[in-house]
Structure formats: C-alpha cells, structure tokens
Amino acid sequence: MNTKPMIALDFSTAEETKTFLTLFKDEELYVKLGMELYYQNGPEIVKWVKNLGHEIFLDLKLHDIPNTVYRAMKGLAALDIDMINVHASGGSQMMKAAKEGIMEGTPNKSNLPKLIAVTQLTSTTEEAMRNEQLIQASLMDSVLHYAKNTCEAGLDGVVCSAWEAAKIKEITSSDFLCVTPGIRPAGASIGDQQRVATPQKAHEMGSSYIVVGRPITQASNPVEVYQSIKRQWNGE
Numbered sequence: 001m002n003t004k005p006m007i008a009l010d011f012s013t014a015e016e017t018k019t020f021l022t023l024f025k026d027e028e029l030y031v032k033l034g035m036e037l038y039y040q041n042g043p044e045i046v047k048w049v050k051n052l053g054h055e056i057f058l059d060l061k062l063h064d065i066p067n068t069v070y071r072a073m074k075g076l077a078a079l080d081i082d083m084i085n086v087h088a089s090g091g092s093q094m095m096k097a098a099k100e101g102i103m104e105g106t107p108n109k110s111n112l113p114k115l116i117a118v119t120q121l122t123s124t125t126e127e128a129m130r131n132e133q134l135i136q137a138s139l140m141d142s143v144l145h146y147a148k149n150t151c152e153a154g155l156d157g158v159v160c161s162a163w164e165a166a167k168i169k170e171i172t173s174s175d176f177l178c179v180t181p182g183i184r185p186a187g188a189s190i191g192d193q194q195r196v197a198t199p200q201k202a203h204e205m206g207s208s209y210i211v212v213g214r215p216i217t218q219a220s221n222p223v224e225v226y227q228s229i230k231r232q233w234n235g236e
C-alpha cells in the first residue's frame with residue numbers, strides 16, 4: 001500500500017487549486033487531477049502541479065474506440081504524470097491500445113506512468129447496475145470480471161471500491177493495484193458515493209491507494225483532516 005492518501009483536486013480553476021496547495025507547501029503529495037480541472041485548464045495545470053514536486057494521477061477516464069484512445073494516451077503520456085486511467089468497459093482492445101499509446105508517448109521509457117481501469121464507479125449500486133447497464137451478475141462479479149480483463153490486457157491495476165480489493169488481488173496478483181475512491185472518515189457526508197469505506201477499513205481490506213476528495217478539500221482545516229486520514233490509512 002502507498003502511505004500517502006491521494007487527494008482529489010476537484011476544483012474548476014487553477015487559482016483554487018494553487019490556493020489549496022499552498023496549505024501543503026511542506027508536504028510532498030500524491031494528487032489526483034480530474035476532468036473538472038483538466039477540461040478547463042489543460043496541460044498547463046498538470047505541469048504546474050508537477051513542478052511543485054507532487055506525484056500526479058491524471059484521472060480522465062478515457063473511453064472511446066481503440067484508435068482514439070491510443071492517440072489521446074500518446075499525447076497525454078508526454079506530460080510527466082505518474083498514473084492515468086481508462087474505463088474497463090471500453091474493452092480489452094481499447095485497454096491494450098491505451099497501453100501502447102502510453103509506451104510510445106512516454107519520453108522516459110524506464111518510468112512509465114501506471115495505467116489503471118475503472119471497473120464499476122463507486123457511485124454505482126448493484127441495483128443501478130442491473131437496471132441501467134442490464135448486467136445481471138452481482139456487482140462484485142462484474143467488478144471482478146472487469147479486473148480480470150484489465151489484468152489480461154496488461155494494465156497495472158483498477159479503480160474499485162475498497163470492498164472489492166482483496167478479492168481482486170486474489171484473482172490477479174498481490175501487486176495488481178486497487179485504487180479505491182469512495183473513502184469517508186466516520187461521520188463524513190457520503191454525497192453521491194455509494195460503495196464507501198473508512199480509511200481504516202480500506203487499509204484492512206487491501207486497498208493499494210485511497211483517493212479522498214471532498215472530506216479534505218471542503219474541510220475547514222484540510223491539512224488536519226489529511227493528516228488524520230493519513231494516520232488512519234497507515235493503521236495508526
């Protein structure tokens with residue numbers, strides 16, 4: 001497991017992002033930059049955050065035909081990022097194309113960004129999956145199926161909820177990454193998330209990384225909440 005919780009910087013402006021990061025000027029973070037920030041600020045904000053020395057998960061959840069994903073990934077890989085993702089439901093050929101794009105586009109081939117695939121979003125319940133995606137398997141089986149496809153396509157891991165991490169590692173390997181959003185400290189508002197776990201529970205259930213957004217970014221003292229989540233995540 002990675003000792004640092006990933007902070008989801010779900011802001012729409014570069015200013016808000018920069019102001020938030022000044023709170024953490026003495027700390028090297030692992031941050032997640034998502035579509036809200038990237039669509040409005042582009043590669044510049046990625047470069048700016050990287051220059052501060054933070055590790056970056058660029059969460060753009062690519063999902064398109066293989067050729068488009070290959071070409072998009074090739075371009076994105078030129079940014080000095082540490083992790084990037086696609087949707088596993090885009091299919092095995094799309095995931096292989098994403099990997100090819102990463103391999104070709106990364107300037108330093110000895111330091112490829114980790115490529116992971118979203119299984120079922122942590123905002124999805126089994127009921128919604130059945131009604132809206134017409135998948136009649138259990139949610140766990142659907143997540144495991146996507147994880148198996150992702151592993152066979154040669155990717156480094158998946159995004160899933162903490163509740164699925166141990167089983168995914170069982171059917172793939174112990175070093176297959178299980179990156180788990182939907183993290184809520186006890187008593188925190190759940191919002192639109194459905195499959196949630198505390199940092200402590202995620203630690204016990206085998207997550208490789210936890211992703212935490214609003215509980216930290218919306219807190220009155222983000223640094224204090226981050227440190228507390230970090231301690232719980234590290235089993236202290």
Ligand SMILES: O=C(O)c1cc(=O)[nH]c(=O)n1[C@@H]1O[C@H](COP(=O)(O)O)[C@@H](O)[C@H]1O
Nearest residue numbers: 008059120121122159181182211212213214
């Ligand atoms: O790929 C992701 O990061 C992701 C996948 C998923 O299944 N669920 C999920 O919440 N996320 C992201 O994780 C973050 C969670 O944020 P909070 O719910 O505010 O903690 C958001 O930036 C989501 O986009």
